[in-house]
Amino acid sequence: MPDIVVHDATLLTVDERNRLFERGTLVVEDGTITEVRSTGPDDTALDADHVIDGDGALVMPGLVNAHTHLELTPLLGAFSDLDLLEMMGSMTAVYTQFADGEFDYLIEAGYELAAYNGLAGGITTVNSMDVRPGVGAETVGAAGLRGFLGPAISDLFWDRPVDEQFDRAREFVETHHDTYGGRIRATICPHDDWSCTRELWERTADLAAEYPDLLVHTHLLELDESDSMARANGGADSTALLSDVGLLDDRLVAAHFRIADEDDIRRTAEAGAGVAHCPSVFCYWNPDPSTQWTPVPELRAAGVDVGLGLDDHYWHDSYNLFGEARQARLAANLERGRGQFQSMELLRMLTVDGARALNVGDEIGSLEPGKRADFLVLDVDAPKFAPRTNLPAQVVNQAAPADVETVVVDGEIVVEDGTPTRLDGDAIQQRAEAAVERFVEETDWDLDVGGGDPPSAVATAREIDKRGPARLLSRLAIQSARDRFSL
Known part of the structure; x- marks a missing residue:
């Protein structure tokens, strides 16, 4: 007997042909999609453990x-009204304290809150780089999500012995990879191309060689300093450096890719690497209107799989991944002119292209027989969706977490009637509120319903690592002089 049958629903398959069934049936057995077809006259009588009448609903792949x-999810609202330097300084100080083992209660509450709200908003897979991801692997797995997680590694961002960081990364892999029925997978996470030395990249390549089935997840070409640091590390630019050390391949997931040029795009496409685009965080914090945006149209035209991400959602106070599709469209149109994306392209970036960027496009991301059953059911029988024309456009332009009725991950219903089934929302809310109250008591942060103020600049500077950032700034200054005088 099937696990789940959905009948009489609008099915948005996001398969290679982008098929849409106005009245369709989806059948799930043993966690796998077995049938995707038009609803037949007898489908209402089909027997299954769970039968969902899809009349008035849209079924699509999970986000x-x-x-x-x-990790910092409980601090939603804490950074929202700061200027960029205040935000970066305050955030870096908190991360430094995380690395020292402080505020575990905040981390625990953060993962719970993120898992609950992510699932309720239709997210079925997360790819998270954090400082202390061990708690996250357990929380995300227990919640029923599919997760890629790993500890960030950097030798210039914070003052932690590099050996210790790699030992911690290896321990995380050995403990958490391929757990929760394969839903939780470890990743190797060199933090970025502006705070890692060539030696760290080479050690990362060695670690990746030890675990050839793991993704390498990093921030790449995010800042103007990215290529400068790559040159300081002996590379022509960032993608050339990663190619030199053997990390530019189909296991690489590069977040942001904002300042990529034609050579970067070509190399990335040839290597089969994936890119994650996070438009909202840059729209929110972009200090310069002339700043280049991630060249998503060119990346897609070159054949690069580009997914969408929320990045630090507590920097822009949103769990709404649907909203990233709309923001990607608006940002691209503002910079390049209207019509940069068709709605179906954005829908693919939310689902199957994101899955392909994470190297699991053959497992999830579309509604096709043989794929794992990760999907969501949207209530589109509402005035906001009337008339129900061009549903792909309506989904990417106005769908919201509140429209999500049901979420299925790996064939299990993990959200029903809009509520996660494995998690206690009231208890999570209470723990998050208690964690923030304790955080405020233990720090100089001022957070309440009216807003928030971080510690003073002096107090913040006291908490930030000094040796690593000093080496970083020194390297960038020397390379800037070399570039200026063509040395």
């Missing part, structure tokens, strides 16, 4: 959050 950081 893939292709790049994010989950």
Whole structure:
């Protein structure tokens, strides 16, 4: 007997032909999709453990959050009204304290809150780089999500012995990879191309060679300093450096890719690497209107799989991954002119292209027989969706977490009637509120319903690692002089 049957629903398959069934049936057995077809006259009588009448509903693949950081979730609202330097300084100080083992209660509450709200909003897969991801692997797995997680590694961002960081990364892999029925997978996470030395990249390549089935997840070409640091590390630019050390391949997931040029796009396409685009965080914090945006149209035209991510969702106070599709469209149109994306392209970036960027496009991301059953049911029988024309456009332009009725991951219903089934929302809310109250008591942060103020600049500087950032700034200054004088 099937596990789940959905009948009489609008099915948006996001398969290679982007098939849409106005009245369709989806059948799931043993966690796998076995049938996707038009609803027949007898389908209402089909027997299954769970039968969902899809009249007035749209069924589509689950959303893939292709790049994010989950630990600081309880601090939604804390950074929202700061300027960029205040935000970066305050955030870096908190991360430094995380690395020192402080505020575990905040991390625990953060992963719970992120898992609950992510699932309720239709997210079925997350790819998260964090400082202390061990708790996250357990929380995300227990919640029923599919997760890629790993500890960030950097030798210039914080003052942690590199050997210790790699030992921690290896321990995380050995403990958490391929757990929860294969839903939780470890990743190797060199933090970025502006705070890692060539030596760290080479050690990362060695670790990746030890675990050839793991993704390498990093921030790449995010800042103007990215290529400068690559040159300081002996590379022509960032993608050339990663190619030199053997990391530019189909296991690489590069977040942001904002300042990529034609050579970067060509190399990335040839290597089969994936890219995660996070438009909202840059729209929110972009300090310069002339700043280049991630060249998503060119990446897609070159054949690069580009997914969408929320990045640090607590920097822009949103769990709404649907909203990233709309923001990607608006940002691209603002920079390049209207019509940069068709709605179906954006829908694919939310689902199957994100899955492909994470190297699991053959497992999830579309509604096709043989794939794992990760999907969501949207209530589109509402005035906001009337008339129900061009549903792909309506989904990417106005769908919201509140429209999600049901979420299925790996064939299990993990959200029913809009509520996660494995998690206690009231208890999670209470723990998050208690964690923030304790955080405020233990720090100089001022957070309440009216807003928030971080510690003073002096107090913040006291908490930030000094040796690593000093080496980083020194390297960038020397390379800037070399570039200026063509040395």
